Amino acid sequence: MSIKIGIIGYGNLGRGIECAIRQNDDLELAAVFTRRDPATVSILTEGVKVCSVKDVADWKGKIDVMILCGGSATDLPVQTPQFAKMFNVIDSFDTHARIPEHYANVDAAAKEGGNIGIISVGWDPGMFSLNRMYANAILPDGKDYTFWGKGVSQGHSDAIRRIEGVKDAKQYTIPVESALEAVRAGKNPELTTREKHTRECFVVLEEGADAAKVEEEIKTMPNYFADYDTTVHFISEEELKRDHSGIPHGGFVIRTGKTGWNGENNHVIEYSLKLDSNPEFTSSVIVAYARAAYKLSQEGQSGCKTVFDIAPAYLSAKDGAELRKSLL
Amino acid sequence: MSIKIGIIGYGNLGRGIECAIRQNDDLELAAVFTRRDPATVSILTEGVKVCSVKDVADWKGKIDVMILCGGSATDLPVQTPQFAKMFNVIDSFDTHARIPEHYANVDAAAKEGGNIGIISVGWDPGMFSLNRMYANAILPDGKDYTFWGKGVSQGHSDAIRRIEGVKDAKQYTIPVESALEAVRAGKNPELTTREKHTRECFVVLEEGADAAKVEEEIKTMPNYFADYDTTVHFISEEELKRDHSGIPHGGFVIRTGKTGWNGENNHVIEYSLKLDSNPEFTSSVIVAYARAAYKLSQEGQSGCKTVFDIAPAYLSAKDGAELRKSLL
Numbered sequence: 001m002s003i004k005i006g007i008i009g010y011g012n013l014g015r016g017i018e019c020a021i022r023q024n025d026d027l028e029l030a031a032v033f034t035r036r037d038p039a040t041v042s043i044l045t046e047g048v049k050v051c052s053v054k055d056v057a058d059w060k061g062k063i064d065v066m067i068l069c070g071g072s073a074t075d076l077p078v079q080t081p082q083f084a085k086m087f088n089v090i091d092s093f094d095t096h097a098r099i100p101e102h103y104a105n106v107d108a109a110a111k112e113g114g115n116i117g118i119i120s121v122g123w124d125p126g127m128f129s130l131n132r133m134y135a136n137a138i139l140p141d142g143k144d145y146t147f148w149g150k151g152v153s154q155g156h157s158d159a160i161r162r163i164e165g166v167k168d169a170k171q172y173t174i175p176v177e178s179a180l181e182a183v184r185a186g187k188n189p190e191l192t193t194r195e196k197h198t199r200e201c202f203v204v205l206e207e208g209a210d211a212a213k214v215e216e217e218i219k220t221m222p223n224y225f226a227d228y229d230t231t232v233h234f235i236s237e238e239e240l241k242r243d244h245s246g247i248p249h250g251g252f253v254i255r256t257g258k259t260g261w262n263g264e265n266n267h268v269i270e271y272s273l274k275l276d277s278n279p280e281f282t283s284s285v286i287v288a289y290a291r292a293a294y295k296l297s298q299e300g301q302s303g304c305k306t307v308f309d310i311a312p313a314y315l316s317a318k319d320g321a322e323l324r325k326s327l328l
Numbered sequence: 329m330s331i332k333i334g335i336i337g338y339g340n341l342g343r344g345i346e347c348a349i350r351q352n353d354d355l356e357l358a359a360v361f362t363r364r365d366p367a368t369v370s371i372l373t374e375g376v377k378v379c380s381v382k383d384v385a386d387w388k389g390k391i392d393v394m395i396l397c398g399g400s401a402t403d404l405p406v407q408t409p410q411f412a413k414m415f416n417v418i419d420s421f422d423t424h425a426r427i428p429e430h431y432a433n434v435d436a437a438a439k440e441g442g443n444i445g446i447i448s449v450g451w452d453p454g455m456f457s458l459n460r461m462y463a464n465a466i467l468p469d470g471k472d473y474t475f476w477g478k479g480v481s482q483g484h485s486d487a488i489r490r491i492e493g494v495k496d497a498k499q500y501t502i503p504v505e506s507a508l509e510a511v512r513a514g515k516n517p518e519l520t521t522r523e524k525h526t527r528e529c530f531v532v533l534e535e536g537a538d539a540a541k542v543e544e545e546i547k548t549m550p551n552y553f554a555d556y557d558t559t560v561h562f563i564s565e566e567e568l569k570r571d572h573s574g575i576p577h578g579g580f581v582i583r584t585g586k587t588g589w590n591g592e593n594n595h596v597i598e599y600s601l602k603l604d605s606n607p608e609f610t611s612s613v614i615v616a617y618a619r620a621a622y623k624l625s626q627e628g629q630s631g632c633k634t635v636f637d638i639a640p641a642y643l644s645a646k647d648g649a650e651l652r653k654s655l656l
Contacts, residue, residue: 019589023468044589099652120656127462129656130640131599134455136655137616137643138609140351184602259612261347261372265604267612271459272600274512276593281466284587284595288465308644308651312458313636315465321428323636327464328427328448328457 002028003294004062005287006087008053008079009069010034010041012247013092016283017067018044024287026317030063060086064297065290067091077102081109084117084304088293090286092122099125107304116293117304122282123273124148128253130307131271135255139267142257145183147175147196151249151278159224160201163217165209168237170244172200175252186256186266192227199230202244204237249278288315331622332358332390333615334415336381336407337397338369340575341420344611345395346372352615354645358391388414392625393618395419405430409437412445412632416621418614420450427453435632444621445632450610451601452476456581458635459599463583467595470585473511475503475524479577479606487552488529491545493537496565498572500528503580514584514594521555529560532568577606616643 005021007014010032021027022045031049034041038050051059056066066087068079072095080091084106093102099120110117120126124146132144153173160169179196182189189195201218205211215232218225235243250273259265275281289307292314296305313323333349335342338360349355350373359377362369366378379387384394394415396407400423408419412434421430427448438445448454452474460472481501488497507524510517517523529546533539543560546553563571578601587593603609617635620642624633641651 016587019587022589023587096656099656100649103652125656127466127597130462132655133640133644133651134458137619137640137645138455138612140645259344259347259351259605259608261350265608267604267609268600268602269455270598270600270602272596272598274596274598276595277587280587280593281595284466291465306652306656308641308656309639309648311637311639312461312465316461316636317465317468320636323461324427324431324634327460328424328453328634328636 002026003291004028004030004064005290006031006033006056006059006063006066007069008033008056008066008083009075010043010050011069012279013069013283015044016277016280017069017287019280020283020287021045023284024291024317027287027291031059056083057086063087065090065293067286067290077105080117080119081105084109084115085113086115087113088116088297090118090121090290090293092126092282092286093120094122094125096125103304103306111303114302116297116302118289118293118306118310119304120306121286121289123275123285124251126282126285126307127273128251128271131253131269132255133308135253135257135269135271139255139257139259139269141259141263142255142267143188145191145254145256146251147180147254148251149173149175149197149249151251151275152244152247154247156199156201156224159221160203160218163214165206165214166203167206168204168240170202170240172202174198174200180252180254183254183256184268184270186268188256194228197228199225199228201230201232202235202240203232204240205234246276247278248276249281250274291315291317330354330356331619332356332392333618334359334361334384334387334391334394335397336361336384336394336411337403338362338371338378339397340607341611342395342397343372344605344608345397345615347608348611348615349373351612352619352645355615355619359387384411385414391415393418393621395614395618405433408445408447409433412437412443413441414443415441416444416625418446418449418618418621420454420610420614421448422450422453424453431632431634439631442630444625444630446617446621446634446638447632448634449614449617451603451613452579454610454613454635455601456579456599459581459597460583461636463581463585463597463599467583467585467587467597469587469591470583470595471516473519473582473584474579475508475582476579477501477503477525477577479579479603480572480575482575484527484529484552487549488531488546491542493534493542494531495534496532496568498530498568500530502526502528508580508582511582511584512596512598514596516584522557525556527553527556527558529558530563530568530572531560532565533562574604575606576604577609578602619643619645 106117156171434445484499
């Protein structure tokens, strides 16, 4: 008997979830739901239905955990509470500042439905948050650092694409190696935005566009680029497709701290990710937490949870005795 | 109202626990228990009693969590079940092969006493186990690597000290950088013992001892050194004291794995520690789990737990809302 998973939204993340389910024998894809015409959406898994999201209520009782693959700006704030009334749900809500509000909404809805809702699952928020939390609990007298990259920022790539004269673009966020080294060496540096990351842009221009003007507009764009050292490369559409079609990402969470009667000993805790595919890794984390949602629900629990609230063993397909024997 | 902690055993680990308690405002050292004559043991914290371990039963109800700082070979297999009948307990039992048996003994005793017993807490077993478990759940199609060091191995240092003609010694375990790099590059190497770590020994000879003979005996010692590339340096007692009196350690837990419909994308998850003081860091982890033991006990739970069974939020002094706001 496997755990039946539903997917709402079939973009990069939805497809990643589909692939991740295939890697876990105890999970099974039950259906994919889309806002598009289901006839126009073809998925990878044979024999699994694509349905309209309008018909999702028909699946109540037939799906153990529903994974929501919409965006954090407008989709998830509505969808997660809405579907938590019907199903155990998981999302990857990543607007850090709005997490408390989202938590409250999902908690009320999930409790009303007697379901589990796990929010903000992925790697940041998600595994990075977990590592920040563990490291903070272990080293109360210390300092946190998070670096992102090298990886593609969709938000920054989109911002460049909105500039007049730009046909397409890809932006990489790159951690500054010397800053990373200073942190690892326990120097506790105070780092400005500019000192932590650089930004590298690969831009395809429309015919006749003014390269110098586009470059200037990118480099001075407030919030997105003005506070960073930014490099702009103009390349052809073919080069962009050939060399920059992946969605790699990753990063580093480091906490340095002191112990000892007089703080005489230093320690460095570092967690890092190097990911070929940001959406597929995010999906892999979500799918492990889908298993946890199912187990928690089977125990009769309900309400909103985050990665902080879930004991690690719930993520694994192995039982406690096997985990203690093989991984402890 | 702070959580009252007792310490049984006042060596490097017990002293580390004492220092860690001081860094956490919600924890308080209630008493230290020793097998030695209490009058001969002086501790760092003013106003706290040193008692005989024989009188520990008198403290039932006055200590929220008892931390056991004995050795895994003979102390903890007896002590943890014994004291779990009276107190919530935590140990750092690290004989991996005997964990299932220890778990069963502590579970029975803790349930009998209505207490929580958390075993095998520290960094390996402990934080390294946790990271292996999370990474395995996230990337089911992958491979695990653990490297230790650079750090002092007490067991190997002791083994050298038992050789005739050796006055004192310190042994460092060092990960092989090229092996680490191959793993990080996703090459999935099959590594022999010799390819993963080297061993470096600093030895002080007794007067008149035969250096060549000692070196030969170290390098050919089965289990401890024969399977490794070992370097032996003979130094003076002063040099040993000056340059090798610390107890640094650390290491790396890496999992590489594939995702995608055809396993086309590679990922690397890496967790590493660089520790000035092995016992103080271990203590810091234990103290965070002592907080968890207290909270679990307050909820009315009992029995044996490991790091796999405890939701991360239990380790923190912050409440759920604060954690979500500041660290998620």
